[in-house]
Amino acid sequence: MVLKLTESSPPGAPPRSFTWNGRRLVYEAYGDGDRLVVLIHGLLMDARLYRDLARVLAGRGYRVVLVDLLGHGRSDKPAHAAEYRMDVYASQVIALLDHLGADRAVLGGMSLGANVTLQLAAHHPERVQGMLLEMPVLERAVPAAALTFVPALLVVHYARPLARAVRWVASRVATGHDVLDGALSPLCSPPEVTAAVLHGILVGPTVPTVEERRRMTAPALVVGHRADVIHPFSDAEALVRHLANGRLVRASSIAELRMQPRRLLAEIDSFLSDVWGGELASVVVADTG
DSSP states (O other): OOOOTTSOOOOOOOOEEEEETTEEEEEEEESOSSOEEEEEOOTTOOGGGGHHHHHHHHHTTOEEEEEEOTTSTTSOOOOOGGGGOHHHHHHHHHHHHHHHTOSOEEEEEETHHHHHHHHHHHHOGGGEEEEEEESOOOGGGHHHHHHHHHHHHHHHHHOHHHHHHHHHHHHTOOOSOHHHHHHHHHHHSOHHHHHHHHHHHHHSOOSOOHHHHHTOOSOEEEEEOSSOSSSOHHHHHHHHHHSSSEEEEEOSSTTHHHHSOHHHHHHHHHHHHHHHHSOOOSOOEEOOO
């Protein structure tokens, strides 16, 4: 599937929801069967980020669930930073698996979604069949992330009129394309929610320790690229070295999986077949970007 900028994206699956600690969490489900894949969006984004991939994987026999974490998409948006820690997000994904009646799943996502998956794998390895980790954020990303997120937090916290004006403009821009509209979603978040999410992410645990990563045994496909200082390729390389059973694939950019996905889809399809078909034979590093 290739995104065509002259056509609108097809509608997403009907939203479903469940309650976690009194909060409503929304998700979309594609396909059916026992081979469950749960994909998690990036920071301040939502399920639209992975709809095209979900449709393709559902057509290949997988059951794919896209969840909007608390503070994102159509899920509840409390303005309390304590509810937006990485470990709290991992608890929400556990609750989703329980709601779906699934003991295990392939878990993954982009950036925030990748880090939530790692957090879950570190503390609940029995629930993880495999990990699909796109653009993980580890130690080498800290300086760039601080330079990006701290000023953003200050703006939405201390310059609310400006933040509300930006939100008003962004919320009226609708392209009809899931990827493009999803990319605008961080600007559409209420300023007080954005401030709470950024605060929670910055003060809570962000990634498992190197020792915890080395203890992870679930097979992992790690996708990184060199065009983004917040998600440096060196973090993806380091993560694969730490994991006991990882593959590394270099993408050309964040857009490749969304606009020209054929090569990466082949990698993902092969990985999922290995994960659900038996033991992963060996660690393979594929740097073909």
